[in-house]
Amino acid sequence: xxxxxxxxxxxxxxxxxxxxxxxxxxxxxxxxxxxxxxxxxxxxxxxxxxxxxxxxxxxxxxxxxxxxxxxxxxxxxxxxxxxxxxxxxxxxxxxxxxxxxxxxxxxxxxxxxxxxxxxxxxxxxxxxxxxxxxxxxxxxxxxxxxxxxxxxxxxxxxxxxxxxxxxxxxxxxxxxxxxxxxxxxxxxxxxxxxxxxxxxxxxxxxxxxxxxxxxxxxxxxxxxxxxxxxxxxxxxxxxxxxxxxxxxxxxxxxxxxxxxxxxxxxxxxxxxxxxxxxxxxxxxxxxxxxxxxxxxxxxxxxxxxxxxxxxxxxxxxxxxxxxxxxxxxxxxxxxxxxxxxxxxxxxxxxxxxxxxxxxxxxxxxxxxxxxxxxxxxxxxxxxxxxxxxxxxxxxxxxxxxxxxxxxxxxxxxxxxxxxxxxxxxxxxxxxxx
Amino acid sequence: xxxxxxxxxxxxxxxxxxxxxxxxxxxxxxxxxxxxxxxxxxxxxxxxxxxxxxxxxxxxxxxxxxxxxxxxxxxxxxxxxxxxxxxxxxxxxxxxxxxxxxxxxxxxxxxxxxxxxxxxxxxxxxxxxxxxxxxxxxxxxxxxxxxxxxxxxxxxxxxxxxxxxxxxxxxxxxxxxxxxxxxxxxxxxxxxxxxxxxxxxxxxxxxxxxxxxxxxxxxxxxxxxxxxxxxxxxxxxxxxxxxxxxxxxxxxxxxxxxxxxxxxxxxxxxxxxxxxxxxxxxxxxxxxxxxxxxxxxxxxxxxxxxxxxxxxxxxxxxxxxxxxxxxxxxxxxxxxxxxxxxxxxxxxxxxxxxxxxxxxxxxxxxxxxxxxxxxxxxxxxxxxxxxxxxxxxxxxxxxxxxxxxxxxxxxxxxxxxxxxxxxxxxxxxxxxxxxxxxxxxxxxxxxxxxxxxxxxxxxxxxxxxxxxxxxxxxxxxxxxxxxxxxxxxxxxxxxxxxxxxxxxxxxxxxxxxxxxxxxxxx
Numbered sequence: 001x002x003x004x005x006x007x008x009x010x011x012x013x014x015x016x017x018x019x020x021x022x023x024x025x026x027x028x029x030x031x032x033x034x035x036x037x038x039x040x041x042x043x044x045x046x047x048x049x050x051x052x053x054x055x056x057x058x059x060x061x062x063x064x065x066x067x068x069x070x071x072x073x074x075x076x077x078x079x080x081x082x083x084x085x086x087x088x089x090x091x092x093x094x095x096x097x098x099x100x101x102x103x104x105x106x107x108x109x110x111x112x113x114x115x116x117x118x119x120x121x122x123x124x125x126x127x128x129x130x131x132x133x134x135x136x137x138x139x140x141x142x143x144x145x146x147x148x149x150x151x152x153x154x155x156x157x158x159x160x161x162x163x164x165x166x167x168x169x170x171x172x173x174x175x176x177x178x179x180x181x182x183x184x185x186x187x188x189x190x191x192x193x194x195x196x197x198x199x200x201x202x203x204x205x206x207x208x209x210x211x212x213x214x215x216x217x218x219x220x221x222x223x224x225x226x227x228x229x230x231x232x233x234x235x236x237x238x239x240x241x242x243x244x245x246x247x248x249x250x251x252x253x254x255x256x257x258x259x260x261x262x263x264x265x266x267x268x269x270x271x272x273x274x275x276x277x278x279x280x281x282x283x284x285x286x287x288x289x290x291x292x293x294x295x296x297x298x299x300x301x302x303x304x305x306x307x308x309x310x311x312x313x314x315x316x317x318x319x320x321x322x323x324x325x326x327x328x329x330x331x332x333x334x335x336x337x338x339x340x341x342x343x344x345x346x347x348x349x350x351x352x353x354x355x356x357x358x359x360x361x362x363x364x365x366x367x368x369x370x371x372x373x374x375x376x377x378x379x380x381x382x383x384x385x386x387x388x389x390x391x392x393x394x395x396x397x398x399x400x401x402x403x404x405x406x407x408x409x410x411x412x413x414x415x416x417x418x419x420x421x422x423x424x425x426x427x428x429x430x431x432x433x
Numbered sequence: 434x435x436x437x438x439x440x441x442x443x444x445x446x447x448x449x450x451x452x453x454x455x456x457x458x459x460x461x462x463x464x465x466x467x468x469x470x471x472x473x474x475x476x477x478x479x480x481x482x483x484x485x486x487x488x489x490x491x492x493x494x495x496x497x498x499x500x501x502x503x504x505x506x507x508x509x510x511x512x513x514x515x516x517x518x519x520x521x522x523x524x525x526x527x528x529x530x531x532x533x534x535x536x537x538x539x540x541x542x543x544x545x546x547x548x549x550x551x552x553x554x555x556x557x558x559x560x561x562x563x564x565x566x567x568x569x570x571x572x573x574x575x576x577x578x579x580x581x582x583x584x585x586x587x588x589x590x591x592x593x594x595x596x597x598x599x600x601x602x603x604x605x606x607x608x609x610x611x612x613x614x615x616x617x618x619x620x621x622x623x624x625x626x627x628x629x630x631x632x633x634x635x636x637x638x639x640x641x642x643x644x645x646x647x648x649x650x651x652x653x654x655x656x657x658x659x660x661x662x663x664x665x666x667x668x669x670x671x672x673x674x675x676x677x678x679x680x681x682x683x684x685x686x687x688x689x690x691x692x693x694x695x696x697x698x699x700x701x702x703x704x705x706x707x708x709x710x711x712x713x714x715x716x717x718x719x720x721x722x723x724x725x726x727x728x729x730x731x732x733x734x735x736x737x738x739x740x741x742x743x744x745x746x747x748x749x750x751x752x753x754x755x756x757x758x759x760x761x762x763x764x765x766x767x768x769x770x771x772x773x774x775x776x777x778x779x780x781x782x783x784x785x786x787x788x789x790x791x792x793x794x795x796x797x798x799x800x801x802x803x804x805x806x807x808x809x810x811x812x813x814x815x816x817x818x819x820x821x822x823x824x825x826x827x828x829x830x831x832x833x834x835x836x837x838x839x840x841x842x843x844x845x846x847x848x849x850x851x852x853x854x855x856x857x858x859x860x861x862x863x864x865x866x867x868x869x870x871x872x873x874x875x876x877x878x879x880x881x882x883x884x885x886x887x888x889x890x891x892x893x894x895x896x897x898x899x900x901x902x903x904x905x906x907x908x909x910x911x912x913x914x915x916x917x918x919x920x921x922x923x924x925x926x927x928x929x930x931x932x933x934x935x936x937x938x939x940x941x942x943x944x945x946x947x948x949x950x951x952x953x954x955x
């Protein structure tokens with residue numbers, strides 16, 4: 001047995017004999033379905049253990065599992081980004097955290113735990129946003145695995161990796177493996193930017209978030225949720241002015257709960273509870289260790305297969321439903337030629353000639369395959385409406401009431417941008433008769 | 434089998450106050466299985482045989498949500514190979530220590546509320562000297578158990594219906610299988626996504642009367658735009674029936690005409706409640722009857738031969754059978770769960786009250802058919818889920834292998850599933866034949882011979898068999914971290930469903946191929 005050295009010393013040789021007995025059965029021999037290009041033996045082991053550099057986005061429910069799996073599989077240079085700190089409600093599944101860690105950054109605690117538990121693995125944490133990092137940063141990795149709970153962050157990461165692709169430089173193509181879970185359900189997929197369907201291509205597969213019309217909330221509440229929305233959307237700003245609502249602050253939740261419960265009582269609506277209040281205002285998605293384990297394992301298995309070529313990787317989507325038995329579906333999600341991120345073709349839209357700019361913005365926010373919050377619109381020659389900076393917003397605001405047909409000729413292009421997305425969307429507008 | 438003790442409930446969700454720290458810790462899972470599921474988990478006692486990477490992965494996902502107790506039965510000491518692939522060992526520093534003790538210690542750190550115990554006896558010893566002990570657990574899980582021992586264990590646990598279910602887990606490299614051996618599993622809270630019927634086609638008197646009393650013509654315009662669609666549909670259907678010999682619309686043209694009537698009632702173009710009524714019109718010609726799956730339950734032998742000692746589930750089903758037979762309109766009892774719909778607060782709340790009052794009446798009637806006392810919470814849950822009850826009847830581990838016609842059928846109908854199952858079985862029988870301490874020699878030829886022997890004479894191996902068996906030869910003893918983690922998640926998920934009696938566990942074997950990232954059941 002070799003001697004132990006500091007766990008965060010990447011050059012340390014702590015590979016005791018037998019350490020990779022299990023993994024090496026795969027890496028020593030090809031299987032019947034292995035690609036002939038697979039070079040069994042020391043070469044592939046060397047790449048995996050000494051060269052491969054992998055980035056994990058998220059150190060939460062999926063992230064904790066992903067980090068542990070990667071470390072045991074033999075990846076030794078792992079980076080992890082997460083902007084969150086640990087909350088007590090994470091402890092039912094985020095198994096690298098303990099009660100004493102509550103309040104600490106997830107990325108840092110997770111990295112330390114892995115390095116302590118799996119000798120010789122170096123995990124470099126970054127406590128912050130993915131948007132803080134530039135292309136050079138992302139260029140250094142061979143692979144990216146995402147364990148995120150936000151659509152916005154996935155779109156950003158996906159678009160960034162698609163933009164990174166330089167046809168002249170094969171190294172610039174970074175496979176992105178994306179996992180997601182909700183209760184007993186989940187999915188894992190492999191995205192080869194510019195080659196396979198990307199995250200943006202499949203945006204219309206997402207469930208539409210439940211949104212309650214403001215008139216229902218204000219005038220005709222029927223469900224406990226309507227009362228809670230009334231408290232958080234209308235009453236909070238009315239009573240507290242500019243003071244920001246913090247959904248992690250029990251006092252704020254307590255206030256919302258009381259206000260919602262009082263309204264429910266006025267309207268004889270039953271079912272407003274503390275737990276429901278918290279669930280609605282934080283948009284809580286149920287989460288358990290087992291589903292995260294399944295999806296993270298599927299993601300890491302793809303990372304291992306891609307990094308080693310020891311077996312074919314997933315083409316390209318795995319969906320799991322565990323509520324009634326074990327149902328899974330593996331299929332190839334098709335690319336969208338008019339995908340704003342990887343497609344290149346402008347998206348054709350047909351609108352009525354009297355459609356206003358404001359209506360068009362509303363449509364862009366609502367449309368299932370677009371979903372752009374706060375879009376800014378321009379044509380190649382003029383600005384139609386800009387959300388920021390304030391001076392330009394003010395200058396373009398009068399256009400909101402104008403008809404699109406007054407500003408854009410039939411067949412003309414509109415470029416849509418949003419500060420949250422690192423890409424722009426081209427629309428080709430035609431008018432219905 | 435230690436059943437869930439509802440009286441020992443510790444997790445209660447208090448509506449008014451901020452949750453306590455335990456409820457906060459379990460918040461994300463309580464939203465899936467509520468306090469009742471949590472109590473069942475906390476009362477459970479699990480036995481896991483062997484402390485492999487797969488075993489500890491399963492346990493991790495059960496300790497985190499808070500099972501009551503687990504025991505790892507394993508006499509082995511940690512080898513350098515174990516230390517490399519098991520997250521619940523501390524690398525080289527665990528080598529030479531007892532694997533069960535190390536794993537229990539490190540799994541215990543995940544949750545203070547869970548009791549863990551290492552038992553250093555061998556399964557062989559327990560089967561010989563202390564087999565009753567095995568039957569005292571809620572569920573027993575065994576990973577890659579030697580075929581002879583597995584046979585003895587599964588036979589023992591099958592002896593009596595009250596003995597714990599056995600989860601058999603097998604894996605090699607990228608391939609895996611798991612199976613739950615149980616006699617019977619009844620689920621009330623199946624969390625079905627199908628909603629129960631609103632019974633618009635068979636309206637109860639108060640609903641019919643109120644719908645008939647509405648003066649659509651002379652109503653205030655605002656009120657008219659806020660009539661819940663339920664009233665609209667009941668009213669239009671009743672009038673339709675009067676002119677159609679009491680029948681609902683049946684042909685395509687009739688349905689179209691029916692929808693036209695609804696749309697024609699609008700006073701303003703943007704009355705969304707009438708749009709909703711049009712969209713929901715199918716409820717008028719979808720007859721509210723007892724679903725065939727529930728009807729089949731009524732014929733279950735245990736329902737037919739009910740005794741005072743029968744489990745409450747069968748008493749409830751028997752009462753349901755009588756209720757639906759004798760009480761008009763011969764449907765399942767009404768539930769008070771109403772979907773949201775365009776309506777004013779008052780009209781919606783009063784509709785909700787009508788449904789609630791009627792649901793209470795029907796529940797009281799339903800209760801009168803019960804011949805043994807059943808607690809109210811169970812009755813409430815039963816009535817609410819009467820349309821989605823589930824009764825699974827399991828088989829003994831190995832039943833498929835002893836059923837020649839099922840095997841022959843599976844060659845055609847589930848070749849991928851059968852290939853993985855057969856190649857893992859072939860590996861298992863081959864290992865049993867070799868010397869216990871000699872290194873395992875596995876060849877394609879030897880496995881093919883074993884697999885062929887498992888099939889009825891003259892049956893061809895399934896078409897994907899070569900692919901499966903080739904992977905087994907490549908990695909016959911590999912407990913890969915990713916395979917272990919995936920199995921850990923899937924097995925734990927099924928165990929949670931078994932313990933909580935919520936959601937529906939697998940019925941049969943689940944096969945996993947992590948090359949194609951594929952799962953199948955058969």
